[in-house]
Amino acid sequence: xxxxxxxxxxxxxxxxxxxxxxxxxxxxxxxxxxxxxxxxxxxxxxxxxxxxxxxxxxxxxxxxxxxxxxxxxxxxxxxxxxxxxxxxxxxxxxxxxxxxxxxxxxxxxxxxxxxxxxxxxxxxxxxxxxxxxxxxxxxxxxxxxxxxxxxxxxxxxxxxxxxxxxxxxxxxxxxxxxxxxxxxxxxxxxxxxxxxxxxxxxxxxxxxxxxxxxxxxxxxxxxxxxxxxxxxxxxxxxxxxxxxxxxxxxxxxxxxxxxxxxxxxxxxxxxxxxxxxxxxxxxxxxxxxxxxxxxxxxxxxxxxxxxxxxxxxxxxxxxxxxxxxxxxxxxxxxxxxxxxxxxxxxxxxxxxxxxxxxxxxxxxxxxxxxxxxxxxxxxxxxxxxxxxxxxxxxxxxxxxxxxxxxxxxxxxxxxxxxxxxxxxxxxxxxxxxxxxxxxxxxxxxxxxxxxxxxxxxxxxxxxxxxxxxxxxxxxxxxxxxxxxxxxxxxxxxxxxxxxxxxxxxxxxxxxxxxxxxxxxxxxxxxxxxxxxxxxxxxxxxxxxxxxxxxxxxxxxxxxxxxxxxxxxxxxxxxxxxxxxxxxxxxxxxxxxxxxxxxxxxxxxxxxxxxxxxxxx
Ligand SMILES: *[C@@H]1O[C@H](CO)[C@@H](O)[C@H](O)[C@H]1NC(C)=O
Ligand SMILES: *[C@@H]1O[C@H](CO)[C@@H](O)[C@H](O)[C@H]1NC(C)=O
Ligand SMILES: *[C@@H]1O[C@H](CO)[C@@H](O)[C@H](O)[C@H]1NC(C)=O
Ligand SMILES: CC(=O)N[C@H]1CO[C@H](CO)[C@@H](O)[C@@H]1O
Numbered sequence: 001x002x003x004x005x006x007x008x009x010x011x012x013x014x015x016x017x018x019x020x021x022x023x024x025x026x027x028x029x030x031x032x033x034x035x036x037x038x039x040x041x042x043x044x045x046x047x048x049x050x051x052x053x054x055x056x057x058x059x060x061x062x063x064x065x066x067x068x069x070x071x072x073x074x075x076x077x078x079x080x081x082x083x084x085x086x087x088x089x090x091x092x093x094x095x096x097x098x099x100x101x102x103x104x105x106x107x108x109x110x111x112x113x114x115x116x117x118x119x120x121x122x123x124x125x126x127x128x129x130x131x132x133x134x135x136x137x138x139x140x141x142x143x144x145x146x147x148x149x150x151x152x153x154x155x156x157x158x159x160x161x162x163x164x165x166x167x168x169x170x171x172x173x174x175x176x177x178x179x180x181x182x183x184x185x186x187x188x189x190x191x192x193x194x195x196x197x198x199x200x201x202x203x204x205x206x207x208x209x210x211x212x213x214x215x216x217x218x219x220x221x222x223x224x225x226x227x228x229x230x231x232x233x234x235x236x237x238x239x240x241x242x243x244x245x246x247x248x249x250x251x252x253x254x255x256x257x258x259x260x261x262x263x264x265x266x267x268x269x270x271x272x273x274x275x276x277x278x279x280x281x282x283x284x285x286x287x288x289x290x291x292x293x294x295x296x297x298x299x300x301x302x303x304x305x306x307x308x309x310x311x312x313x314x315x316x317x318x319x320x321x322x323x324x325x326x327x328x329x330x331x332x333x334x335x336x337x338x339x340x341x342x343x344x345x346x347x348x349x350x351x352x353x354x355x356x357x358x359x360x361x362x363x364x365x366x367x368x369x370x371x372x373x374x375x376x377x378x379x380x381x382x383x384x385x386x387x388x389x390x391x392x393x394x395x396x397x398x399x400x401x402x403x404x405x406x407x408x409x410x411x412x413x414x415x416x417x418x419x420x421x422x423x424x425x426x427x428x429x430x431x432x433x434x435x436x437x438x439x440x441x442x443x444x445x446x447x448x449x450x451x452x453x454x455x456x457x458x459x460x461x462x463x464x465x466x467x468x469x470x471x472x473x474x475x476x477x478x479x480x481x482x483x484x485x486x487x488x489x490x491x492x493x494x495x496x497x498x499x500x501x502x503x504x505x506x507x508x509x510x511x512x513x514x515x516x517x518x519x520x521x522x523x524x525x526x527x528x529x530x531x532x533x534x535x536x537x538x539x540x541x542x543x544x545x546x547x548x549x550x551x552x553x554x555x556x557x558x559x560x561x562x563x564x565x566x567x568x569x570x571x572x573x574x575x576x577x578x579x580x581x582x583x584x585x586x587x588x589x590x591x592x593x594x595x596x597x598x599x600x601x602x603x604x605x606x607x608x609x610x611x612x613x614x615x616x
Contacts, residue, residue, distance in 0.1 A: 053604060054197055054285075055608060056197075056285035056288065056289070056605075057288070057289075057292070057605040057608065057609060061289070065260050066259060066260065067259055067260060067261065067262045067286060068194050068195055068238070068259050068262075068286070069195055069238065069259065070193065070194065070195050070196075070238045070240065070241060071192065071193070071194050071195075071236070071237045071238045071241060071259070071264070072192060072193045072237055072238065072241035072242055073189075073191075073192035073193070073201065073237060073244060073264050073265075074188060074189045074192075074244045075189070075233070075235060075244030075245075075246070075252075075265060076189070076204055076205070076206050076233065076265050076278055077185060077189050077204055077205045077206065078206055078228065078229075078230070078247065079205075079206055079207065079208035079209065079227065079228070080208070082102070082106045084102055084105065085105060085109070085156065085159065086159075089155050089156055089159045090155050091105070091108060091151070091152065091153065091155065091156060092151075092152035092155075093144060093145055093150055093151055093152070094147075094150040095152075098144070098145075100137075100141065101137065101138050101141060103136045103137075104133065104136050104137045104138070104141050106136070106209075107132070107133045107136045107224060108133065108151075108153065108156065109156055109160070110209070110210050110211045110224070111129055111133070111153060111211065112153040112156035112157045112160060113156075113157070113160050113210075114211065115153055115154075115157040116157070119211075119213060119221065119222070122221065122222075124217070124218075124219060124221055124222065125211075125221045125222035126148055126222060127222070128212075128220060128221060128222035128223045129148070129211060129222035129223070129224070130148045131223075132222075132223050132224035133224070135224075136224075185205075189201070189204045189205075190204050192264060192280070193241075194280070194284070194285070194286070197285070199280050199281065199283075199284040199285070199286075200280065200281035200283060200284065201264065201278060201279070201280055201281060202278070202279050202280060202281045202282070203278055203279070204278055206228045206267075207225075207228075208227070209224070209225055209226055209227040209228075210225050211223065211224060211225065212224070212225050212271045215384045215385045216351075216352065216381060216384070216385025217351070217385070218385075220271055220272070223271055224270075225269070225270065225271055226269075226270045228267055228269075229250065230246040230247055230250035230251060230252055230253075231250060231251065231252070231253055232253055232267040232268070233246075233252050233253055233265060233266075233267050234252070234253050234254045234255075234256060234265070234266045234267065235252050235254070235255045235256065235264075235265055236255075236256045236257070236258055236261065236263055236264055236265065236266070237255070237256075237257065237264070238257055238259065239257045243255055253267075262279060262280065262286045263277035263278060263279050264277075264278045264279065264280075265277065265278035266278070281601075282598075282601070282602035283601035283602055283604065287602075288602070288604070288605045291602070291605075292605055292606075294439075294442060295442065295446065295576040295577075295578070295616075297434045297435075297439050297442075298439055298442040298443040298446055298576065298616075299443075299576075299616060300432060300434070301432060301435065301439050301440065301443045302443060302447065302616070304431075304432055305334075305443065308330075308334075308431050308432070309334065311431070312326075312327040312330045312331055312334075313327075313397075314327075315327030316328065316331075316397045316398065316401055317397070321418050322418040322419065322423075324401055324404075325401075325405060325416040325417075325418050325419045326416075326418075326419055326423065326424060326427055328398055328401050328402065328405070328416070329355050329356060329416055329419055329424055330424070330427075330428075331394075331398055332355050333355055333437045333440050334440050334444075335392070335394075336378075336390065336392065337440060337441045337444050337445070337480060337481055338354060338355040338382075338388075338437070339354040339355065339382065339383060339437055339438075339441075340354050340355055340356055340421050340424055340425065340436070340437035340438075341353055341354015341355050341356045341357040341358075341421055351381065352380075352381045352382055352383060352384070352385055353380050353381065353382070354382065354383070354421070354437075355416075355424075355437065356416055356419055356420055356421045356424055357414070357421075358380065358414070358415040358416065359380075359411065359412055359413060359414055359415055360406050360409045360410065360411050360412070360413050360414075360415055361411035361412060362378060362379060362380040362415070363376055363377065363378055363379075363402070363415065364376070364377040364379075365377075365399065365402055365403060365406070366391075367399075369391065370391075372393045373393065373396075374393055374394050374395070374396055374398075374399035375391050375392065375393050375394075376391070376392050376393075376394050376398075376399070376402065377390075377391045378390045378391075378392070402415075405417075424437075425437075441481065441574055442573075442574050442576075444480065445477045445480065445481055445570055445574035445575055446574065446575055446576040446579060446616050447616055448476060448477050448480060449473055449474065449476075449477050449575050449576075449579055449580075450579050450615070450616045452472070452473035452476050452477070453469070453470065453473045453579070453583050456469040456472055456473055457469050457470075457583070457587060459587075462547075462550075463588075463589055463590075463593070464550065464551045464554045464555075465550075465554060466587055466589050467554075467558075467589065467593050467594070468554045468557065468558050470580075470583065470589070470594060471558050471561075471562070471567070472561070474567050474570065474571060474575070475561060475562065475565050475567065477570045477574070477575065478565045478566060478567050478569070478570045479565060481569070481570050481574060486564070487563045487564055491563060494559070495556070495559060495560070498552065498555060498556050498559065499556065501552055502549065502552045502553060502556060505545065505548055505549045505552055506549065508545055509542065509545040509546065509549055512538065512541045512542045512545050513542055515538050515541070516535070516538040516539060516541075516542050519531065519534045519535045519538045520535055522534070523535050571599070572599070572602070576606075576616050577595075577603035577606035577607070577610075578606045578609065578610035578614045578616070579610075579614065579616050580594055580595070580606075581603070581606050581607050581609075581610040581614070582610045582611065582612050582613065582614035585610070585611060585612040586612040591607060595607075
C-alpha cells in the first residue's frame with residue numbers, strides 16, 4: 001500500500017495506542033494535516049491525522065539494545081554533479097593558457113574557491129593538495145604541471161566570486177524558487193518512518209567534494225575529500241520496509257537490516273577513514289531518549305561522587321605508580337572537566353591532547369604563584385585545537401605526585417606514562433556503570449548551572465534582568481568547560497549600534513522627565529482634573545522609557561560579557577534542560593527567551609516533563 005508521501009505503511013505495533021500522532025514537522029516545511037471529522041475515519045487512518053506532538057517519553061521503552069522495529073527512508077541526497085567551467089574562464093600554467101581535463105579542472109576549482117583563504121598559503125595544505133590533485137590529472141597534465149606556484153587560478157577564483165555575488169543579487173522570485181526546491185527535497189528525503197512515527201532526519205544531504213580543512217595545524221589539510229557515490233553507501237532499514245532505490249545506473253554498496261543501531265545510511269570518508277552516518281534529528285525519539293539518559297547518568301554520579309573522590313584521594317598515596325597516576329588524572333577530570341583524551345595515531349590528526357595524553361611540556365609547576373601555593377599551569381591544545389590555558393592551585397599531594405611523575409623525563413614524554421584512555425575508562429566503568437570523563441563534565445556543568453541560578457536570581461527583578469542572570473549562570477558554566485570563541489567579527493559594530501540606541505533612549509528619557517516636571521508644575525497651579533491626567537500620562541511615558549532603557553543596557557552588558565564565550569555548546573550538550581525549564585516555570589520566564597525553536601524541539605521532553613521543583 002502506497003501513501004501519498006511515498007512511504008509504504010509501517011506495520012502496526014501491538015502495544016502502541018491507535019491514535020498516535022507523529023512529531024509534527026515545522027509548519028513551514030509541510031502543510032498541516034487536517035483532523036478527520038468522523039471517528040470512523042480516524043480508525044481507518046490512525047497515523048497521519050494528529051497534529052499533536054508525539055510524547056514518546058510517556059511510552060514504554062524498548063528492551064535494552066533494540067532501537068526500532070520498523071524503519072523506512074528514501075536514502076541520501078547526493079551532491080550535485082560537477083558543472084564544467086565556461087570556456088571563457090582560463091587557467092594558466094607558467095603564464096600559458098592550459099585547458100584542463102574535467103577531473104583535474106574540478107579539483108582545481110576547489111583550490112580556486114579557497115584562494116583568498118589563509119589555508120592556501122600554508123605549506124602542508126599546498127603539498128597535500130598538489131599531491132592529490134596530480135592523481136586526478138591525465139599523464140600529459142602531470143608532465144606539464146609540476147609546480148603549484150606556477151599555477152594561476154585567478155580567473156577561476158574571480159568567476160566564483162562573481163557567481164556568489166550574483167546569488168546575493170538574485171530576485172525575489174529566483175530566491176523563492178530555490179526555497180521551494182529545497183522544501184520539496186526536504187519533504188521527500190528529510191523524513192523517515194520509524195515505527196509508527198514520521199521523524200525528521202538530521203543530515204540527509206551528503207557533503208559535496210572539496211578540500212579537507214581540519215582545525216588547527218591538521219597534517220591532512222588540503223587533501224581531496226572525495227565525492228561520495230551510491231557505491232560507497234550502506235543503507236539500513238527494516239526487512240519489511242521498501243528499500244530506497246539508488247540513482248539510475250548505480251547500486252548501493254550494501255543494504256542492512258540492523259535494529260540495534262540508529263543510523264539510516266553510512267559510508268566511510270577517505271581522509272581519516274572514519275565512518276559517517278545519517279541520523280535522526282535531535283527532536284526524534286531516538287536522540288531524545290539518549291539525551292535524557294545522559295542526564296540521568298550524570299544524576300547517578302551526583303549520588304556517588306563523594307565516594308569516588310574519597311577513593312582517588314586515598315589512591316594518591318598508593319604504592320603502585322599506575323594507581324597514583326590514575327588517581328591524579330581522575331582528579332583533573334573531576335576538578336577541571338578535562339576530556340579523557342583519545343589515543344590516536346601520530347600524524348593522523350592535529351596535535352591535540354586530553355588528560356591521559358598530557359605531556360610534561362604541557363604543564364608547569366609553581367610551588368608558589370601570585371600568593372597561592374601549589375599551582376599547576378596548564379597550556380595545551382584540546383579538542384578542535386582550542387587552547388586550554390589555566391592556572392590552578394591543587395592539593396599538596398597532587399602537586400608532589402606531579403613532581404614525581406615528571407622526574408627524569410623529557411618535555412615530550414607522557415606525563416602519565418602508566419596510563420592510557422583505555423585503562424582510565426575501564427576504571428571509570430568499575431566505579432559506576434556508564435561512567436566516562438564526559439559524565440563528570442555533564443554533572444559539573446549541570447550542578448553548577450543549578451547552583452548559579454539559585455545564587456544569581458533575585459526574586460523581584462524583572463524579566464530582562466532575570467534573563468541576564470540566566471545568561472550569567474550559563475557563562476559561568478561555559479568558562480568552566482573552556483568554551484571560548486574569538487569575538488565575532490561584527491562585535492564592535494553591533495556594540496556601537498546598541499550604544500547609539502542607548503544614547504538616543506537616554507535623550508528621550510531626559511525630554512520626558514522635563515515634560516513631566518513642567519506638567520507637575522502646571523498641576524500645582526491649576527489643580528484641575530485635566531492637568532492631573534496629563535501628569536499621569538507623562539509619568540507613564542517616563543516609566544516606559546526607563547524600562548526600555550534598562551532593557552537595552554542589560555542587552556549591552558550581556559553582549560559585552562559574552563564577547564569571548566560560546567554559550568551554545570554547554571546549553572546544547574552539558575546542561576540538563578530540566579534545570580532551565582524548572583527555572584523558567586518558577587520565575588515565569590517564557591521558555592522562548594532561553595531556548596530558540598530548534599532547541600525547544602530538541603528539549604521537548606524536558607519542557608513537558610520538568611516542573612518548577614525539579615532538582616538535578
Ligand atoms: C616553482 O615556481 C616558483 C615560482 O615560479 C619558483 O620560485 C620556484 O623555485 C619553483 N620551484 C621549483 C621546485 O621549481
Ligand atoms: C565543578 O568544577 C569546578 C571547577 O574546577 C570546581 O571548583 C567545583 O568544585 C566543581 N563542582 C562540583 C560540584 O563538582
Ligand atoms: C538556535 O540556536 C542555535 C545555536 O544554539 C542555532 O544553531 C540555530 O540555528 C538556532 N535556531 C533557530 C531556529 O533560530
Ligand atoms: C542483517 C544484517 O545485515 N545485519 C548486520 C547489520 O549491521 C551490523 C553492523 O552495523 C552487522 O553486524 C549485522 O550483521
